[in-house]
Amino acid sequence: MPFPFVRTSSALLAFPLILAACGSDGGPVGENANATPASGDPTVAALAPGEAQPVQFEASDGVTVHGAWYPAKEPAATILLFHQAGANKAEYATIAPMLAKAGYNALAIDQRSGGDMFGGTNETVAGIGGSAPDYEAALADMDAALAWARTKGEPVIVWGSSYSAALAFLLAAQHPGEIAALLAFSPGEYLKDKQAVRSAASKVSIPIFTMAADRNEANAAMAILSAVPRETNEPVVPQHGTHGSSTLIAAENPKGAEANRAEVMAFLKQVTQ
Secondary structure (H helix, E strand, O other): OOOOOOOOOOOOOOOHHHHHOOOOOOOOOOOOOOOOOOOOOOOOOOOOOOOOEEEEEEOOOOOEEEEEEEOOOOOOOEEEEOOOOOOOHHHHOOHHHHHHHOOOEEEEEEOOOOOOHHHOOOHHHHHOOOOOOOHHHHHHHHHHHHHHHHOOOOOEEEEEEOHHHHHHHHHHHHOOOOOOEEEEEOOOOOOOOOOHHHHHHOOOOOOEEEEOOOHHHHHHHHHHHOOOOOOOOOOEOOOOOOOHHHHHOOOOOOOOHHHHHHHHHHHHHHHOO
């Protein structure tokens, strides 16, 4: 069920106690992110917060979706982490451990539209023969991840990066009451139908957090947010930002990653209180 929502400020915040747990880079880049998944949906053993368990499950069309599961000790929610174009679950190799240590289960997946950015291998793309289809096709993978996450029993929060931030609005619109909040990093009308994301946003009434790399990205995000049928904040435009979720990766955004993470943690804390 949805969490109560408290408005957040767009001013940059600092939460050293939260961020110190994972250091300035959030953890070892790439560790566990590209492990070969076990067959089926494995029973997650007692893992330390921030340690990943490889998982896999099937989308509705039979495509095997590969992911990395980061369980928290006492989770307040399960966060689904979807990557940007040309990427894979390694986009979250430093972000997911941070979330787990802060008390959120995290599942990062390889969508069928992706590649080898961030030093990882997209195992879902490899499994379908190495071809990356249109962005819209990845919605089936995101839908399967949502179904998998809901079996864990915690409220689900969806997190998208670039094209998957756009698809996150479609996912939320298609599953009313199943998603507690949405985080969208650099969302825009990236799909074939250039009104599809705004149309989906008009059906989404959950708490939404958006972050943009610059004012142009913020304008694109605001065009979508203006259709949301509830009061929502303008996109956060940090002093130092990069495209998509990479804005939280120290190696990609050394001057701004820590402050941008603080903004995200503040939103998550507020929507899970």
